[in-house]
Amino acid sequence: MSPYFAGMTSPLRILGLAGSLRQASLNRALLRAAANLAPEGVTIESFDLNDVPLYNGDVEAAGDPPAVAALKAAIAGADGVLFVTPEYNHGVPAVTKNAVDWASRPARGAPLGGKPVGIIGASPGQTGSARGQSQLRQAFEFTNSFCMPQPELLVFRAHEKFDEAGALTDEATKKYLARYLDAFAAWVRKF
Numbered sequence: 001m002s003p004y005f006a007g008m009t010s011p012l013r014i015l016g017l018a019g020s021l022r023q024a025s026l027n028r029a030l031l032r033a034a035a036n037l038a039p040e041g042v043t044i045e046s047f048d049l050n051d052v053p054l055y056n057g058d059v060e061a062a063g064d065p066p067a068v069a070a071l072k073a074a075i076a077g078a079d080g081v082l083f084v085t086p087e088y089n090h091g092v093p094a095v096t097k098n099a100v101d102w103a104s105r106p107a108r109g110a111p112l113g114g115k116p117v118g119i120i121g122a123s124p125g126q127t128g129s130a131r132g133q134s135q136l137r138q139a140f141e142f143t144n145s146f147c148m149p150q151p152e153l154l155v156f157r158a159h160e161k162f163d164e165a166g167a168l169t170d171e172a173t174k175k176y177l178a179r180y181l182d183a184f185a186a187w188v189r190k191f
Contacts (some may be wrong), residue, residue, distance in 0.1 A: 009041055010041070011041050011042070012041060012079045014038070014042060014044045014078060014079060014081070015045055015047055015075055015078035015081045015082070016031045016084060017047055018046065018049070018084045019084065019086055019093050019121075020086050021050055025086065026123070026155075026158040026162060027084045027122050028166070029166035030158070031046055031082070033174070034084070037178045042185050044082060051066075053068070055101040055105075068102050071103060072102070075111035076111040079116070080115065080188035080191075082117070082118045082119075083119045084119075084120050084121060085132050086122065087123050087125070087131055087132035087133075088132070092132040092136045097135075097139065100139050100143065112140075112143040112145045113143060114144060116147075116190070117146065118147070118180075118187065119133045119137065119147065119148075120152075120154075121154065122155035123154075123158055124157060125156065125157075126156050126157070127156060128154030128155050128157075129154060133154070146187075146191060151176075151179065151180055155173055161173050
């Protein structure tokens with residue numbers, strides 16, 4: 001930890017959003033691993049996106065549905081948000097983008113505005129969700145969120161790094177994830 005952050009040890013609440021609706025998804029497993037490996041003083045709380053409807057301006061005009069209101073409140077109450085995204089068809093999945101779309105509203109005063117965010121992801125492929133993460137970074141430019149630029153965590157061939165129960169078993173990935181989480185805690189404390 002840099003000397004600048006040495007005195008900043010207040011607890012951090014990080015909201016974790018997994019961009020897959022499958023209960024046994026690799027990205028949900030990666031989010032659980034992140035919660036288990038979080039550095040001292042950092043809590044990562046998961047928010048389930050299952051009940052968040054597709055963004056629709058007509059629905060928004062009638063008032064946020066309960067799941068959307070809960071999502072916005074969870075983001076607003078967190079010190080930072082960790083997006084754990086798969087990659088579908090060389091891009092960010094609709095579940096992840098939909099959460100960003102809802103949390104970017106209203107245009108002024110949106111919960112993602114000025115919020116520090118991080119992105120990690122897992123994929124059975126060789127690129128470890130790189131394209132999905134890249135697209136998500138572009139969305140955060142518009143939402144005025146402070147996306148941590150480095151380090152990155154791209155868990156490739158992820159199906160080989162978790163056991164059948166969804167526990168992270170690969171020691172190198174555990175080490176990289178712990179390093180990422182240390183860096184993300186320092187990033188969040190900057191804001």
